[in-house]
Amino acid sequence: MTAFLLAGTMVFAALAVFLKDMLKAVICLLISSVFLGIIFFRLNAPFAGVFEISVVAGLIVVLFILTISLTGGQKSFVEPSISLPIFLVLFFIFSYVLFVGIFRSGPAEEPVSMVEEYSKIGEVLWMGRALDTVGQISVIFAGVFVLLCVVGRKRDDK
Amino acid sequence: MINSALLNGWMYLYCAAALVFIGLYCILMRRNMLRLLIGLEIVSKGICLLIISGGYPHRLFLAQALVITVIVIEVCVMAIGLSLVIRAYEQSESIDIRTFSNLKG
Numbered sequence: 001m002t003a004f005l006l007a008g009t010m011v012f013a014a015l016a017v018f019l020k021d022m023l024k025a026v027i028c029l030l031i032s033s034v035f036l037g038i039i040f041f042r043l044n045a046p047f048a049g050v051f052e053i054s055v056v057a058g059l060i061v062v063l064f065i066l067t068i069s070l071t072g073g074q075k076s077f078v079e080p081s082i083s084l085p086i087f088l089v090l091f092f093i094f095s096y097v098l099f100v101g102i103f104r105s106g107p108a109e110e111p112v113s114m115v116e117e118y119s120k121i122g123e124v125l126w127m128g129r130a131l132d133t134v135g136q137i138s139v140i141f142a143g144v145f146v147l148l149c150v151v152g153r154k155r156d157d158k
Numbered sequence: 159m160i161n162s163a164l165l166n167g168w169m170y171l172y173c174a175a176a177l178v179f180i181g182l183y184c185i186l187m188r189r190n191m192l193r194l195l196i197g198l199e200i201v202s203k204g205i206c207l208l209i210i211s212g213g214y215p216h217r218l219f220l221a222q223a224l225v226i227t228v229i230v231i232e233v234c235v236m237a238i239g240l241s242l243v244i245r246a247y248e249q250s251e252s253i254d255i256r257t258f259s260n261l262k263g
Contacts, residue, residue, distance in 0.1 A: 006173040009207075013177055013200045017184040022192055029196055036203055043214050048225040052206065055229050060199065060236050067192065067240045071247045087183045094175060124223040132223065136230045143234035150241045
């Protein structure tokens with residue numbers, strides 16, 4: 001089941017890159033996000049799974065579809081396809097190195113210190129990684145500010 | 159003999175690497191600006207998978223907190239990027255990245 005989900009994530013991500021129609025590509029991206037969210041749930045990470053499905057598969061895809069409807073998507077692009085073999089060769093070299101690593105390494109030993117320090121996600125967010133939370137809030141404010149500058153500039157032009 | 163947990167870990171690592179490669183290919187080789195953002199999104203998916211699989215099973219709360227941070231930043235980047243795409247389309251009636259090559263230097 002895990003292998004099926006991982007393969008589905010990769011295949012739909014690749015389809016999102018190679019499909020000509022932008023709307024179909026974005027729908028493939030949505031399906032890939034849903035597969036990834038299910039993987040997160042199966043890895044006992046429900047909060048990450050909920051965020052992945054609701055925010056990435058929901059909000060971002062809606063933003064993409066809105067942009068495609070405003071710009072038309074523009075299917076007629078001359079895309080360079082010569083470098084795909086180079087990427088494939090690089091990826092196969094990386095895969096070979098990875099599989100050699102699998103066959104040469106033994107079972108992983110778990111260090112004693114790797115014990116969960118927190119019992120709730122809230123404790124991690126507010127106590128352990130409080131600076132990250134402040135950073136998130138700053139990024140959101142910066143994003144809103146940039147959006148106001150970019151989108152609101154049209155009124156000034158008129 | 160390969161430990162099944164170890165093999166599972168390598169499967170996640172392999173999938174994350176594949177997602178990052180697919181996203182990098184999309185970013186480097188496509189000229190449609192929407193495709194560039196899709197590529198960025200796919201790279202971010204690979205990174206999230208890597209963080210969660212790296213935190214499994216002992217540091218899952220920490221890994222989830224980091225993934226939530228990554229997703230929040232990703233949403234902001236996508237919103238800004240898509241607004242810039244719309245703005246660029248209004249300016250030049252095109253979302254081809256080569257249209258804006260006169261911006262260089």
